[in-house]
Amino acid sequence: MQTNIDLQGLRVAVTGGTSGLGLALVRQLAEQGASVAFVARTTANVERIADETGAHGIVGDIGNKEDIYPIALQVTASLGGLDVLINNASSLGPVPLALLADTECEELEKALAVNLVGAFRLTKALFGALAASARGSRGALVINISSDAAVNAYPGWGAYGASKAALAHLTAIWDEEAKADGIRLLALDPGDMNTPLHALALPDADPSTLKRPEVAAAEIIEKTLDALPVRSTLLAGAHT
Template sequence: MQKNIDVQGLRVVVTGGTSGLGLALVRQLAAKGARVAFVARTAANVERITAETGTEGIVGDVGKKDDIYPIAMQVTASLGGLDVLINNASSLGPVPLAVLADTECEDLEAALVVNLLGAFRLTKALFGALAASAREDCGALVINISSDAAVSAYPGWGAYGASKAALAHLTAIWDAEAESDGIRFVALDPGDMDTPLHALALPDADPSTLKSPDLAAAEIIEKMLDALPARAGLTVGRQA
């Protein structure tokens, strides 16, 4: 059950924030009063969602090493610090999906670069800001969006599944290592959703059988609040 916490002023960044789950998270967090920055690659989409939600849009590609520190600098400058990082941006790798024997090395690399290295690099770049928040308010959080493909061997999903499995284990290790810094790390599987990424992977899937991104976002926000125990007793959060 969701705790009665007002997230007013909670500083959150979401990657992949202009479509699917990321967009749903940006909209809901902003509506609840959080201070939100989001990252996406396409400038026109970033401008549109920024205007719609009143959030801080950042144009950047987490799959590009040279974009990471400019993204991190814009996040901390626009929000004045950081409480929650949601690594949501994802790549399927080969499109259409391919069995591993037919997967090009470059397609496997593409999935790893976004889903694993991108999340790792951005978290590392923002670790200091998260640790500072933890020292000030007794808690900070990194949410890495995982998948059931990280634990189940789905034929055709090798590049994506392998990258998400690595991300899940990376999350568990970092959670153990960052305990003394007051930073929690959790990997969350939102389930099969009706998103552009899922449609790209399985264009013939029936959308009515898939979870809506809005529902998945609401569930993730509930788990986010549960993972911030220092704020569990608050009725009013940090003021902007």
């Protein structure tokens, strides 16, 4: 795996960027020279991470339809375009986790609103910017963060797993459809990580058995570079 890669000029947007995997991605991408915009709901946290990393912080809720276009406009205005979108923001649905028979319809709707519909809406709103990047031979990529709960039937994970399964299949279909525009879409499972979301779902889990989000972020950045035609240009300035 490459380290200390120079990502100067790469324009990346990350949702859910103030904790867990999203925060690790924002930090590493910014440290490696990428221009980064990130989205999260809490103003104080957005301002703190923006000050810490130099990334462009955007306050918004991916699960709220009315927030999507303002977010998209701020992303493209801040970065001057977009090469990579990482849909990372996630909702568990019911907390504590619940069997489907005990899950309220509104809790399922919440998981779908963030994990599926929100990712769809934001990708659609930014599709033109991504297509423009692809036409400029920079390449364009959407990464949707998935989960093994999308393929394995874990009791209690129904709302989350169903939403992530739908996201994974939506990603596969859209990847086929977007080939003509030069845009790639990938669904990536980062594995079980020591994050606030995991702790919320399984508070008794042993953190030492979980992957550090920094490791998962580095793996995702590597896969991002593998999927972009600008990899050779970016790696020309790498210090390994």
